[in-house]
Amino acid sequence: MHKVNASIITIGDELLIGQTIDTNSAFIAQEFNKTGVWVHRRVAVGDVYDDIRKALDDESVLSDIIVITGGLGPTADDITKPLLCEYFGGKMIVNEKVKAHVIHLFEKIFRRPGPMLERNLKQAEVPDVCTVLHNARGTAPGMLFRKNGKLFFSLPGVPHEMKGLIVNEVIPVIQKEFALPAIIHRTVFTAGRGESMIAELLQDFEASLPSHIKLAYLPNYGMVKLRLTSIGDLADAVNKELEPFFIRLQELVKDFMVVNDDKKLEEVVGQILRKHAKTMGTAESCTGGYIAHLITSIAGSSDYYKGSVVSYDNTVKSGVLGVNQSTLSQYGAVSEQTVTEMANGLLKTIGTDFALATSGIMGPGGGTPEKPVGTVWIAVATAVKTETLQLNLRFDRERNIHMTAAAALDFLRKFILANT
Amino acid sequence: MHKVNASIITIGDELLIGQTIDTNSAFIAQEFNKTGVWVHRRVAVGDVYDDIRKALDDESVLSDIIVITGGLGPTADDITKPLLCEYFGGKMIVNEKVKAHVIHLFEKIFRRPGPMLERNLKQAEVPDVCTVLHNARGTAPGMLFRKNGKLFFSLPGVPHEMKGLIVNEVIPVIQKEFALPAIIHRTVFTAGRGESMIAELLQDFEASLPSHIKLAYLPNYGMVKLRLTSIGDLADAVNKELEPFFIRLQELVKDFMVVNDDKKLEEVVGQILRKHAKTMGTAESCTGGYIAHLITSIAGSSDYYKGSVVSYDNTVKSGVLGVNQSTLSQYGAVSEQTVTEMANGLLKTIGTDFALATSGIMGPGGGTPEKPVGTVWIAVATAVKTETLQLNLRFDRERNIHMTAAAALDFLRKFILANT
Numbered sequence: 002m003h004k005v006n007a008s009i010i011t012i013g014d015e016l017l018i019g020q021t022i023d024t025n026s027a028f029i030a031q032e033f034n035k036t037g038v039w040v041h042r043r044v045a046v047g048d049v050y051d052d053i054r055k056a057l058d059d060e061s062v063l064s065d066i067i068v069i070t071g072g073l074g075p076t077a078d079d080i081t082k083p084l085l086c087e088y089f090g091g092k093m094i095v096n097e098k099v100k101a102h103v104i105h106l107f108e109k110i111f112r113r114p115g116p117m118l119e120r121n122l123k124q125a126e127v128p129d130v131c132t133v134l135h136n137a138r139g140t141a142p143g144m145l146f147r148k149n150g151k152l153f154f155s156l157p158g159v160p161h162e163m164k165g166l167i168v169n170e171v172i173p174v175i176q177k178e179f180a181l182p183a184i185i186h187r188t189v190f191t192a193g194r195g196e197s198m199i200a201e202l203l204q205d206f207e208a209s210l211p212s213h214i215k216l217a218y219l220p221n222y223g224m225v226k227l228r229l230t231s232i233g234d235l236a237d238a239v240n241k242e243l244e245p246f247f248i249r250l251q252e253l254v255k256d257f258m259v260v261n262d263d264k265k266l267e268e269v270v271g272q273i274l275r276k277h278a279k280t281m282g283t284a285e286s287c288t289g290g291y292i293a294h295l296i297t298s299i300a301g302s303s304d305y306y307k308g309s310v311v312s313y314d315n316t317v318k319s320g321v322l323g324v325n326q327s328t329l330s331q332y333g334a335v336s337e338q339t340v341t342e343m344a345n346g347l348l349k350t351i352g353t354d355f356a357l358a359t360s361g362i363m364g365p366g367g368g369t370p371e372k373p374v375g376t377v378w379i380a381v382a383t384a385v386k387t388e389t390l391q392l393n394l395r396f397d398r399e400r401n402i403h404m405t406a407a408a409a410l411d412f413l414r415k416f417i418l419a420n421t
Numbered sequence: 422m423h424k425v426n427a428s429i430i431t432i433g434d435e436l437l438i439g440q441t442i443d444t445n446s447a448f449i450a451q452e453f454n455k456t457g458v459w460v461h462r463r464v465a466v467g468d469v470y471d472d473i474r475k476a477l478d479d480e481s482v483l484s485d486i487i488v489i490t491g492g493l494g495p496t497a498d499d500i501t502k503p504l505l506c507e508y509f510g511g512k513m514i515v516n517e518k519v520k521a522h523v524i525h526l527f528e529k530i531f532r533r534p535g536p537m538l539e540r541n542l543k544q545a546e547v548p549d550v551c552t553v554l555h556n557a558r559g560t561a562p563g564m565l566f567r568k569n570g571k572l573f574f575s576l577p578g579v580p581h582e583m584k585g586l587i588v589n590e591v592i593p594v595i596q597k598e599f600a601l602p603a604i605i606h607r608t609v610f611t612a613g614r615g616e617s618m619i620a621e622l623l624q625d626f627e628a629s630l631p632s633h634i635k636l637a638y639l640p641n642y643g644m645v646k647l648r649l650t651s652i653g654d655l656a657d658a659v660n661k662e663l664e665p666f667f668i669r670l671q672e673l674v675k676d677f678m679v680v681n682d683d684k685k686l687e688e689v690v691g692q693i694l695r696k697h698a699k700t701m702g703t704a705e706s707c708t709g710g711y712i713a714h715l716i717t718s719i720a721g722s723s724d725y726y727k728g729s730v731v732s733y734d735n736t737v738k739s740g741v742l743g744v745n746q747s748t749l750s751q752y753g754a755v756s757e758q759t760v761t762e763m764a765n766g767l768l769k770t771i772g773t774d775f776a777l778a779t780s781g782i783m784g785p786g787g788g789t790p791e792k793p794v795g796t797v798w799i800a801v802a803t804a805v806k807t808e809t810l811q812l813n814l815r816f817d818r819e820r821n822i823h824m825t826a827a828a829a830l831d832f833l834r835k836f837i838l839a840n841t
């Protein structure tokens with residue numbers, strides 16, 4: 002079976018000067034991958050006529066499907082639509098369905114007062130050589146062009162509009178027009194071992210894999226995900242062939258496996274709590290609410306997560322969590338004693354089965370010779386038991402916060418498993 | 422002056438299947454831009470021999486500088502180093518300085534027990550045709566290759582290692598070897614007006630700009646940043662020419678300008694509080710700690726930020742923040758009355774000058790006909806005054822959380838300015 006290759010072209014100066022991080026490409030790649038389309042190249046170019054044309058020329062030689070995002074807004078710095086019109090040899094016409102949709106959005110959804118702006122109505126103009134793809138979430142329509150047997154999808158760069166178009170419009174077209182292979186990924190999520198150590202352990206296993214099955218190492222914040230990928234004509238057959246290798250991989254890493262799935266740590270913790278009908282809360286100093294944010298980003302987390310006291314200031318540690326003034330003055334805010342009292346104070350304050358507490362020095366300021374930047378204390382507790390963990394990190398502020406959150410969630414995960 | 426163009430090549434299957442979001446490219450682009458190097462293309466390819474070679478061939482035609490990130494880890498899925506060795510016609514040798522550094526890191530920093538692994542020592546092997554760039558933060562060295570007058574920098578993909586190498590090694594080399602132009606950006610940050618409305622207002626201004634000064638619209642979470650960019654030989658001259666346009670732009674948008682700088686909203690709020698020596702705290706329900714996280718991501722925020730009560734569960738709203746049971750039962754958790762009591766309760770609980778409270782339904786579950794998903798109430802308060810704001814959002818959970826945080830911080834910003 003022919004492997005269906007796709008390129009993603011992202012248009013916009015903001016990506017090239019680093020003002021915006023490209024999250025769209027990751028979403029498109031994930032969705033395509035599930036469908037059996039292999040994104041083999043991603044290219045970002047600026048709002049520059051020649052650069053966009055060159056990218057279209059190049060990628061259409063290398064790929065069957067070209068997805069173009071960005072450059073479709075209502076302002077003058079967006080040059081993509083007229084360029085595409087010219088590139089595919091069309092002329093601009095008003096699409097009445099898009100026009101009615103734009104007017105509907107402005108009147109009913111955005112509830113804008115006053116007359117429509119000319120530039121908003123212009124969004125209803127499209128090249129006559131494209132098929133319009135309905136953008137239910139915004140005013141800029143998606144467009145499908147065809148040239149030399151290749152499909153070109155032009156989508157707005159606004160993430161939630163682009164996402165709707167990919168799922169509801171783009172993928173159904175691709176599934177209709179291509180015979181797609183099955184691409185299967187199976188992921189094992191590990192914590193507590195470095196990439197090199199794991200690679201050493203898996204050396205023979207990796208050598209035993211057939212050439213069409215690949216093993217990838219994805220290290221992130223002290224965790225390593227191990228991903229097996231295979232490709233074939235039929236999903237059932239690919240899965241069946243992959244299964245024994247996946248089972249063997251889990252056996253090899255069982256001592257430090259978090260879960261045999263590509264899940265987030267906060268999802269895994271949530272699943273365990275839900276299974277045992279237990280609740281948790283957090284008392285965060287150095288992580289400043291980041292752990293609460295991770296947990297509450299998961300839909301349905303209100304079933305097991307009650308809340309957090311972000312005790313950034315010591316007065317909150319003592320006043321709300323009941324940490325003793327003498328503990329703070331004798332041992333300091335970043336100490337085993339303080340996080341222990343924070344965790345136990347939280348259990349009393351908000352009444353959960355489990356508590357997680359963090360206190361540390363994230364940098365760049367605040368370090369001392371005894372407690373340098375990167376010193377972190379973590380405590381987990383139930384009403385009858387407390388355990389603590391110390392970290393010595395050596396990164397920048399952002400990474401120290403992320404590392405602490407990951408280590409704390411994994412420490413809590415093990416503690417819950419051992420105490421339910 | 423010759424414009425110095427750069428391409429970034431990112432290597433790794435994880436970027437192409439959407440498992441990882443590429444944040445490295447944004448960092449490199451920002452740093453290069455400040456230096457006067459224009460990143461005009463970014464390309465991502467998988468761990469595929471032919472694709473990497475093709476990217477090197479293509480980008481070296483189009484750019485003066487090619488930065489390659491990723492593919493340098495100690496595991497077998499990283500094929501980049503031998504490929505680069507072959508591409509530039511070298512052979513692998515052990516670099517004694519790198520070897521000593523790897524051993525030092527393992528013994529002193531990582532404190533790994535047992536003997537060094539062969540694969541870790543392999544990190545000290547480099548092609549004999551490269552200049553080694555010292556990676557103070559990790560074991561994989563950076564490498565500089567030269568071919569046909571072009572510079573190729575190969576860097577590890579681990580973000581904090583890559584960042585150190587860019588700042589300390591790559592940019593000094595570039596500054597020595599190229600006569601660089603000045604690229605100047607000036608950004609105005611606005612809130613409360615849509616992209617189309619602003620574009621309408623700025624139509625004549627935009628038409629009046631010289632062709633080498635560009636105006637870009639960067640919409641994000643209900644805010645729009647307006648960026649003027651100019652390029653020239655000397656920073657002073659470019660700045661001087663740009664200044665009157667930047668002043669005129671600020672005048673045109675003054676009614677809805679947040680700040681005349683490319684800052685984050687949480688930085689702007691922090692600056693205002695610091696200037697007036699005031700403190701704040703948050704009481705978050707639907708934002709689940711995300712606002713606390715944004716504020717505490719700014720170094721030094723402990724000067725004005727005391728903490729947050731993430732009252733995800735109603736028992737925390739009543740028990741810790743003192744929201745009346747009757748308010749919760751009569752009006753519900755998502756109501757003007759509840760957020761008002763949350764904000765005022767927080768002032769009493771943690772004793773700050775300002776309080777910000779949020780409560781809403783982020784989805785996908787939890788909506789009712791009267792209060793659909795996207796219904797949000799925000800309150801800001803001092804000891805003597807409370808103001809509220811209702812939002813009706815229509816996005817997915819993640820975006821609803823981000824939109825609420827942005828709107829809440831901007832609402833607080835205006836409230837602080839009006840009440841200090």
